[in-house]
Amino acid sequence: MSLSRVESPCFLCFLFVFQAIFILILYRGAPSNVFRGFLDSKRVLDYSKTHDVYTNLSLFTQAPNEETMPYCSVHSPIFVGPLTITFRVLPSERLIIKKNPFVQAGGRYRPPHCLARYKSAILVAYSNQEQYLRHLLYYIHPFLQRQQLSYSIYLIQQVGNGTFNRAKLLNVGVREALKDEDWDCLLLHDVNLVPENDYNLYVCDEYYPKHMASAMDKFHYRIQLAGMKIVRTSPQLGRYKVMDYNEQAETQDPWRRPAPHHNTRKTWKDDGMNSLEFKLLSRRKHPLYTNITVDIGYVPPFS
Template structure:
């Protein structure tokens, strides 16, 4: 009994040190924003009180001289925080167009009352999700305008019946978007995720990739962070509403996904933008977005089990 009591303080000290070390490691690996949110560096948001995403957009009065000479303020004056999001009834394209009359051909927008500080391209991989796309566009256009961004929305549509390849479509979107402008920030955006707070700014971090959707309602607003260094939007700010849907044909769960993840460290230098191969079918500027239709070919064939062992 005496030895146990004597060792107890040492055990508590070791436990405290190990916990502190764990927190510091997470902080250095890019989770600093999580801890800032926990310890009060960011305001708490009450998601029971929400505002319409189109609230006060009319307060931005056109000023042609200011657009040429004055930068927009760093913080937009009409941000409201939590937004009212409904995903049950997709709006029509005409309704979206009428509510976003200053969006120009190709889904391009630039503030009309000041010079936009940030140039952001939003890239959305897509196939057979028209109703989801309409819902997202209804909320995303005013969301970006409220932040006073110079932006364009690019929808990368996969043609054909091959397995849907989100990652490759994003790479195609990056390459194509860079043909249009010298962007400060490239945002990869799922078609079925709608942001719930307009303080979640669609601008990039100066040093690291930025994880915007740190909390999705489908996963009880918790997503594990691991791997590469990145900045991460605080959990109480990076909330997204996921549009419910069934898994559609051509987007089945990949039975090889675990093998692909295991081999990432071996082939990542040769698999991505530097090996991108696709056939561009069309570029089209619609009223709400720039549509890029591509044929990315068939899904890559996984090597046989015997060949996979050669990597280890």
């Protein structure tokens, strides 16, 4: 390379921009949202070739000295992309616990080999859906561990004589989860949805709510109804399988969404954090999740 080329204004400008992007990545611990979106859009993913969600997870072992533990790498060394998801065999709780030895009581996990760059809480509204729950736990725990996240899973269970109110239960989950940790991200998750790609990062956007399941129909959440801007995960990455035991699980349309139990469109203004009223009945640490049982009062059904 000649000296004149190095000193040219165009080349120096390019070098400055490149260094600025590199420093931003190191400073934030991950690509910025714009840069991450660019990477996602360019990645070629072949869903005809999938991998087991537990592939190479055993490589994450306890660090010999926790005091000198390094930060986790920006790019997980065991990412594989598309995952093999099947609901043919219902896994037992014992099996799920055995396959996730580093998950602590309450569904709490911290990478054993490095310091996590992100802390995410997974909030799941729940009402007597044991089969869905076991499938979700079987896949979601290794999925999150593959991303080297520090995380915890919260199950918010409704009791009482009211109709199932997902929005209010998730608001309860937000309030209860924040008692445990100053989470970087709070993810509202359906019990019957399983992510199909480990590049679908369970971290939040810096400025706006993030819609993870961008490749399927979803509920009309309050963030959409309120006119707020949301960020959508690339359709290549935001693919989810839907569990439906009313049909054959493996032959269902993977993008079809079950009908909601509660009419969120009519009640979102009354289900917010400011007007939240509920009775906390119990809070118990299960080996795979924290179970929060609440009575949100009577909620009349809508036609």
